[in-house]
Amino acid sequence: MTKKFASSLLVVALAGLAGCSSIQRDPPIQMLDDMKHQPKFKAQASIDGIFADGRSNRLAPEDTVARAGYREETPMNTGLSSGMYIGQNPVPVTMALLKQGQTKFNIYCAPCHDQTGMGHGVVPTRVPSWQPSNLTEDRVVQFADGDIFSVISNGRRTMPAYQYQVAIADRWAIVAYVRVLQRAAHGMPYDVPAGTTIAAVR
Template sequence: MTKTGAVVLAAVLLTGCSGVQRDPPIQVWDDMKQQPKFTPQGANDLPFLADARDARRPPEGTVARGHMMEQTAYFTGMDGDLYVGKSPVQFTPALLHLGQQKFNTYCQPCHDKTGSAQGIVPIRIPTWQPSNLTEDRVVQFADGDIFNVITNGRRSMPAYRFQVSVEDRWAIIAYVRVLQRAAHATKADVPADHTAELQ
């Protein structure tokens, strides 16, 4: 065999292109590939851990960060058995901006930008008609009622609790109130210095 031939043969044999290997490789020096360790959800045999689990159970009553959902009006929209009448969150320009952004993301596809229920979904699927959020019936809703519709859905409207955080739900409600106010605006709502622009 020529010298080059031997080098090529050695390269092929030594690079370990073994294809599919079903048995564990034989390890002459295991280089710490095998060693005792904890694995998530694994069993362990440390004698002082009576339950033999690797992952320790959190102490009773542990709450994950950011998941402290107490049974208060803010988290449930309820006051005892009744819907909260007025939002527990103070309306501010920042809240309305957040509400606008979230409404346009999560509600607008069905209810449209003005809340009048002519979004792209009912245009494409005429049998799936949302409620007109600016009609009197919905204007009369308690804030907590709207909170509940977003959280749990209602009739043919799906729930949005996983997409829309509690904070965002109250912001959306504030913005829905703005849309309702705008839909029922009268000449008297136009600031005096703009009345001249009215046709």
């Protein structure tokens, strides 16, 4: 490598570094557009001179319904009938439904309400100012099934909505399982069949 070549390399390198430190205020020179500029109207933007009402496009015809994600307002989908919470779970309660409810409750509800529903989950131990309701207390035992479904779907006061995480069928399974937890919390000695031993229960 000649001396001259080496020093010209140094000059180029220094010029490069100088480029890094200087603040460029002009927009970069664009050799090829690369689709960076895409003239268009945004949906429902107000643009003069296209349509008489000043919109950039037309509104959907009246009474149009969504083809995806549309849910009819049935008791199954809303927990309501004529504006009132339905009293009873519309899904027949079977052992399989309760097992499904247990699985989903332990995933979606137990972090706050704990696996017994009493409200001592891991979240309130970390955030003591955010206390979940005790789902086994009389006030909640008195809730209609549709009311519990509605709390899961829409949230209530400081409880967030779970309709986006928990499918409708799973919500009804959880409602059925909340009833199991309530029944268990209010169990009486006479609920246990005579002759049952601890070993048998375990």
